Amino acid sequence: MEPKKPKSSIEDQIEENLKKVYQQKVTEQVPDTLLELISKLRAQDSQQ
Amino acid sequence: MKSQVDMHKDPREEIVEHLGSLRGFALSLTRDGSAADDLVQDTVIKAWKAIDQFQVGTNLRAWLFTILRNTYYSGRRKSRREVSDTDGLFAATLSVKPDHDGKLALTDFFKVFSQLPDEQREALILVGASGFAYEEAAETCGVAVGTIKSRVNRGRKRLIELLQMSDGESIDITDQATLGVINSQLAVHRYQD
Numbered sequence: 001m002e003p004k005k006p007k008s009s010i011e012d013q014i015e016e017n018l019k020k021v022y023q024q025k026v027t028e029q030v031p032d033t034l035l036e037l038i039s040k041l042r043a044q045d046s047q048q
Numbered sequence: 049m050k051s052q053v054d055m056h057k058d059p060r061e062e063i064v065e066h067l068g069s070l071r072g073f074a075l076s077l078t079r080d081g082s083a084a085d086d087l088v089q090d091t092v093i094k095a096w097k098a099i100d101q102f103q104v105g106t107n108l109r110a111w112l113f114t115i116l117r118n119t120y121y122s123g124r125r126k127s128r129r130e131v132s133d134t135d136g137l138f139a140a141t142l143s144v145k146p147d148h149d150g151k152l153a154l155t156d157f158f159k160v161f162s163q164l165p166d167e168q169r170e171a172l173i174l175v176g177a178s179g180f181a182y183e184e185a186a187e188t189c190g191v192a193v194g195t196i197k198s199r200v201n202r203g204r205k206r207l208i209e210l211l212q213m214s215d216g217e218s219i220d221i222t223d224q225a226t227l228g229v230i231n232s233q234l235a236v237h238r239y240q241d
Contacts, residue, residue, distance in 0.1 A: 014207050015176060017157035022177035024154075025072035025084070037089055038064055041096045 059108055060099050063092060066109050069178060073113055076173035077120045079162040087123075091116040110180070113188045117170065124166075152211070160210045168203030175200050 070091060074084035094115050095102075102111050161169065167189075174185040175196065182200075186193045 010208055010211065011204070013152045014157075014204060014211075017152060017154060017161070018172055018176040020154050021076065021158060021161065022072035022173055025075050026068035028068070028071070030067045030071070031085060034067055034085065034089060034092065035064070037092055038096075041060075041093070 057104075058099075059102055059104055060096055062108055063095060063112065066112050067092075069109055070112055070116055073116060073170075073173060073178060074120070076161075076169050076177075077117065077166065079158075079169075087116060087120055090119050090123075094119060107184065110184055110188050113174070114190075117189065121166075157211075160207060163210060164203055164206055168199050168206065171196050171199035172203040172207075 067088065070088045071084055074087040074091075075081065078084045078087055091112060095112055098115070102108065161172075164172070170189065171185060174180040174188060175182060180188065182193050182196050186196045189196065
């Protein structure tokens with residue numbers, strides 16, 4: 001017999017997961033390619 | 049007196065601060081990590097070149113999000129076929145079960161979330177995750193506030209339907225998600241035939 005576990009409402013779980021989907025990207029390290037792109041754009045501007 | 053907004057500061061220097069948010073929003077549209085990064089890259093290039101159109105002192109993040117979604121939708125019209133690759137990635141994670149504590153696993157949630165129409169996914173992420181006010185989200189998507197509200201509501205309803213779970217009955221989630229993904233794959237195959 002499984003003991004009853006505390007449960008959250010489906011709405012709470014949806015809200016929580018929506019935030020997770022977004023936040024995991026926000027907090028993840030930005031790939032170097034993107035940072036290099038910005039450096040490149042900046043360099044192009046300074047040449048003009 | 050010093051103005052709160054430095055009018056001489058180049059707003060392009062602030063783009064880098066929004067890369068994380070852009071990636072989060074991009075993922076909700078593309079549903080695939082590498083496609084999301086391509087989209088962010090295109091967005092940054094466009095924003096950089098169009099920076100004169102940005103009004104200093106207004107919301108840079110909302111402006112960038114607008115460019116991102118415009119880029120996404122115009123790219124989608126050009127190449128609808130790429131969707132099939134995206135669905136293949138979800139299939140690879142099909143065997144994932146809910147956490148042992150009975151909570152909905154993020155991968156399972158994402159599979160179900162991915163089945164929602166674009167307009168509902170973006171509304172849910174903007175309002176439910178990125179912290180945009182309804183007004184901000186409406187402006188970003190170029191629609192009325194009421195439209196965003198109804199998209200959010202319909203999206204939530206649809207998620208509940210798709211998950212078809214009542215509290216504590218998360219065993220069903222995986223089956224529902226599996227069915228959903230199988231169905232969406234069938235739909236993709238039909239489309240390609």
